[in-house]
Amino acid sequence: MIIQKKIKFYGLKDLDSIEYIKNKLTDEEIFDIKVIANVFPFRTNNYVIEELINWDNIPNDPIFQLTFMQREMLDDNQFAEMANLIRSNVPKDEINRVAKKIRSGLNPHPSGQMTVNVPIMDNIAVAGIQHKYKETALIFPSAGQTCHAYCTFCFRWAQFIGDHDLKFATDESNRFQQYLKSHSEISDVLFTGGDPMVMSLKKLETYLLPLLQPEFDHIKNIRIGTKSLSYWPYRFVTDKDAYGILNLFEKIMNAGKHLAFMAHVNHGKELETEVLHSAVRRLRNVGVKIRTQSPIIKHINDSADVWASMWRKQVNLGMIPYYMFIERETGAKEYFEIPLPRTFEIYRDAFKQVSGLQRTARGPLMSASPGKVVIEGVTRVNGEKVFVLNMLQARNPDWVKRPFFAKYDETSTWLEQLTPAFGEQKFFYEDELDKTLKEKSYEHEKARHS
Numbered sequence: 343m344i345i346q347k348k349i350k351f352y353g354l355k356d357l358d359s360i361e362y363i364k365n366k367l368t369d370e371e372i373f374d375i376k377v378i379a380n381v382f383p384f385r386t387n388n389y390v391i392e393e394l395i396n397w398d399n400i401p402n403d404p405i406f407q408l409t410f411m412q413r414e415m416l417d418d419n420q421f422a423e424m425a426n427l428i429r430s431n432v433p434k435d436e437i438n439r440v441a442k443k444i445r446s447g448l449n450p451h452p453s454g455q456m457t458v459n460v461p462i463m464d465n466i467a468v469a470g471i472q473h474k475y476k477e478t479a480l481i482f483p484s485a486g487q488t489c490h491a492y493c494t495f496c497f498r499w500a501q502f503i504g505d506h507d508l509k510f511a512t513d514e515s516n517r518f519q520q521y522l523k524s525h526s527e528i529s530d531v532l533f534t535g536g537d538p539m540v541m542s543l544k545k546l547e548t549y550l551l552p553l554l555q556p557e558f559d560h561i562k563n564i565r566i567g568t569k570s571l572s573y574w575p576y577r578f579v580t581d582k583d584a585y586g587i588l589n590l591f592e593k594i595m596n597a598g599k600h601l602a603f604m605a606h607v608n609h610g611k612e613l614e615t616e617v618l619h620s621a622v623r624r625l626r627n628v629g630v631k632i633r634t635q636s637p638i639i640k641h642i643n644d645s646a647d648v649w650a651s652m653w654r655k656q657v658n659l660g661m662i663p664y665y666m667f668i669e670r671e672t673g674a675k676e677y678f679e680i681p682l683p684r685t686f687e688i689y690r691d692a693f694k695q696v697s698g699l700q701r702t703a704r705g706p707l708m709s710a711s712p713g714k715v716v717i718e719g720v721t722r723v724n725g726e727k728v729f730v731l732n733m734l735q736a737r738n739p740d741w742v743k744r745p746f747f748a749k750y751d752e753t754s755t756w757l758e759q760l761t762p763a764f765g766e767q768k769f770f771y772e773d774e775l776d777k778t779l780k781e782k783s784y785e786h787e788k789a790r791h792s
């Protein structure tokens with residue numbers, strides 16, 4: 343029996359009033375969460391608290407780690423500075439000023455997302471769209487730039503802190519539609535955020551229905567990047583527009599489009615509730631394909647068994663494992679990151695214990711400046727220990743599936759820390775990438791000043 347639930351959000355100001363927390367954490371521990379939640383966005387909800395977190399297993403419970411801030415997310419100096427301000431009750435402005443300073447040192451927009459991936463049309467940047475890979479455009483609907491809860495490790499955390507300079511979203515004019523119309527090479531649009539499924543049915547319709555017009559015939563696949571199945575499955579079951587949403591999806595598919603959920607699922611524990619099972623069944627019944635992706639994150643899913651069991655559950659529910667990402671270099675990455683060799687080992691150990699149906703998650707991969715770079719393996723060539731790398735997507739489509747080699751490095755966590763193997767000076771794509779990036783920044787400069 344699924345009992346209808348109304349969403350109740352909990353943020354920084356509610357930390358003292360969540361019974362579960364008061365019963366399980368000391369005042370000191372709650373204070374630590376508050377300190378961090380003044381820097382990073384904090385939000386959780388009644389489903390996560392009541393049905394997902396195992397309160398007998400905190401702080402280690404992966405779902406607790408997933409939405410509740412942890413003391414180690416800031417280094418000691420940053421933490422002390424913030425903690426002192428809060429203890430001495432300084433005005434909110436002062437706290438915000440320091441929070442802003444700390445954030446600006448945490449690489450809020452990794453891999454040049456704000457500039458080089460944003461297309462320019464008629465000498466003006468197109469708001470709320472990123473177009474990096476030829477076939478696929480990302481769209482950030484302005485009404486979808488929050489989530490039902492926030493992940494502590496979120497690589498788009500800068501979207502949620504109310505700092506306009508760091509925000510990224512479509513504007514009133516919806517120029518992005520104009521852009522899509524005039525780019526017939528775009529076969530896929532991916533609505534993302536935030537989480538587009540926080541939008542009301544009405545809002546969703548304003549974004550999705552126009553794509554059924556003939557001028558968008560080249561757009562075959564509509565994807566929705568969402569964590570709603572994990573954070574608020576009631577969206578598709580008992581929310582008052584749940585049926586409307588399923589009808590909308592059905593309509594889109596009847597019009598000949600492929601509709602895919604790119605579901606963000608970090609741990610098998612998100613896949614156990616009855617309401618989640620019901621949500622998945624309903625989506626599948628109208629024909630939505632659910633593909634799953636997740637970064638690999640220390641304290642949350644840094645074990646092969648966790649991945650293997652998650653993939654098994656996903657396939658069993660009719661979901662298709664799609665990508666295993668490596669956490670980007672942003673925010674509290676030092677708390678969450680895992681060295682590349684260990685990351686690869688976890689992927690391989692998970693892969694080898696499941697059947698072919700569950701081996702569809704490609705990775706582990708870095709969404710880096712040149713493209714989606716996957717670690718294919720670790721091996722020795724002429725005595726030199728190397729990482730074998732490969733691009734699954736690239737700024738220049740011709741860079742894909744050309745294996746390249748980096749020196750093995752036990753502690754590296756990201757592409758930019760790697761150096762080419764065999765004494766080479768550069769990776770094969772670097773000159774061309776530098777040139778492209780320079781051209782793009784120049785175009786953006788020009789657009790800003792005109």
Ligand SMILES: *Cc1c(COP(=O)(O)O)cnc(C)c1O
Binds near residue numbers: 474532
């Ligand atoms: C991952 C990604 C996509 C989608 O890539 P697929 O391989 O088609 O899933 C599109 N744009 C950007 C910027 C991405 O990082």
Ligand code: SF4
Binds near residue numbers: 493497498568606
């Ligand atoms: S659901 Fe996605 S966008 Fe939202 S907080 Fe989590 S990682 Fe970030």
